[in-house]
Amino acid sequence: MSSMRLATLLLASSLIVMAAAAIAPALPAISYHFRETPNIDFWARSMITLPALFIAIGAWASGLLVDRYGRRKFLISGLIAYGAFGGAGLGIDSIMLMMLSRVGLGLSVGMIVTSTTTLIADYYSGQERHRVMGLQGAFAQIGGVFFIGLAGALVDLYWRAPFALYLLSWLIAYFVYRYLDPSPVVQRLKNEQAFPERVSLVLRGYRFDYYALMACGCFLMIVLYMIPTHMPFFLERRLEASSTEVGLSIAMLNLFAALSALLYKRLRLWIGCHRILGLSAFFMGAGFLLFAFAQSKFDVVVGMVTFGCGWGLVIPNIMVWVNQLASEARRGEAVGRVSTAFFSGQFLSPFFFDPLFRLFDPFRVIFFVGLSLLVLSIACIFWSVAYHKAQKTSSIP
Structure with a gap:
């Protein structure tokens, strides 16, 4: 059963x-x-x-x-x-x-x-x-x-x-x-x-963590959906990649995202949610930097694999984290709000990136996104330190 x-x-x-x-x-x-x-x-x-x-x-x-x-x-x-x-x-x-x-x-x-x-x-x-x-x-x-x-x-x-x-x-x-x-x-x-x-939506003292997770989920989804909406055009102009080659490279992203998601339980035994989020942002940022400096189609595939390894950890990690922070009686509401943040990012992605790609060189946009993800990765380290100080007086397992 x-x-x-x-x-x-x-x-x-x-x-x-x-x-x-x-x-x-x-x-x-x-x-x-x-x-x-x-x-x-x-x-x-x-x-x-x-x-x-x-x-x-x-x-x-x-x-x-x-x-x-x-x-x-x-x-x-x-x-x-x-x-x-x-x-x-x-x-x-x-x-x-x-x-x-x-x-x-x-x-x-x-x-x-x-x-x-x-x-x-x-x-x-x-x-x-x-x-x-x-x-x-x-x-x-x-x-x-x-x-x-x-x-x-x-x-x-x-x-x-x-x-x-x-x-x-x-x-x-x-x-x-x-x-x-x-x-x-x-x-x-x-x-x-x-x-x-x-009862309150989240456990006392963790409202900042919860709403920060919503913001991170929305931002990372905005970044993810830049790949199917804008990356094909960038790769076609930069490397003369065909539609089939672009499709196969994105399939590699999905494959390695699935593999990294399967490793989430094992990774969670070693490090906490904050550091996993930081690790995810690091791999996603590294993937974007590989896109920006790609000189061959192989570089793009490596970038997709790297990005996928980071992205695959994002949703299971954030959902596990939210369920730790949420009050049991309002668990569904807490999950619903975070899901709203994710799918809002999916919807907003074209509106966010279309003006940027029209105003700036695609290399600069992709490089800036990669840099932003690395900054988020570093921020997660400081967030982890602050969280563990607060955890000493909390009941979160």
Whole structure:
């Protein structure tokens, strides 16, 4: 039963990345089908970016509700909505209705990401929680690569076929109903009448740490999404890299991010969350500096691998950290807010970098981002010192 519970949580987590990835290969076909629509290329690209905004909104709202109405029920509802809104593309023949379905998809992903992460924290503790959070991060990375490849094959059969992938969520909803028990934490808190509105969001003395984590998560996600949105153009002009070569290099990033996420539990045995965040920022910054000074395509691959090793640790580390800081009665809300910060960064990334790439030389922008990440890495060392002084009087394990 415990193995099926873990498998169900990981399958649900894989849907988070799939939300945008599943239709990416179908965008040219969607543009062609709706070619009579004005600005169709813009609308087609927005089908990828728009859900991120509503994931951020949905995660925040879900965080307020899952602590009161139960994580398991909320996860099942999110999975059913995910299949309904995502699969709507199989029959919708209006680009505006399709955009509305992407809004609903984003809100449902917000429900899923908050519920799954909170349930992992409820079901597991200590080193086992670290292991499962690492598996969740790895599953999300591998799932993204798998679903993009599968969607590409389905597009060759029929342009609407990738939308059928979203219906997998209904099968996972059954698994949640069958194999996941109601949260033991929620049941215990109800018995103790420890209602969310009666307790603080995070443990006393750690509000700065919590909001600093939100800021770091947003910033690192902004940086991450610069790679698929701007790096292909930079590499094409700098090294005359083909689309296939760019795609393979980004796949290397995802692969090594998954591998580093799998190592999170082992790394957590040796160093604390602050230093892991600093290590992540260091590898990500080193990757960007390798991009900036790349003289060959091999240098780019090394940069992607280096960046991936850092990025793979970010989400499991921040989620473990947040669950240490959060009050049990408001764990879902704490996770929801951090998830909102992450997906806000995904949505804001093009708005942040587009003006910079227009105003400055791409080398300078990429170099500055790498330098900023190294500064963050150093800041984490000082943050760690301050945190451990405060920890002496806290109850955080």
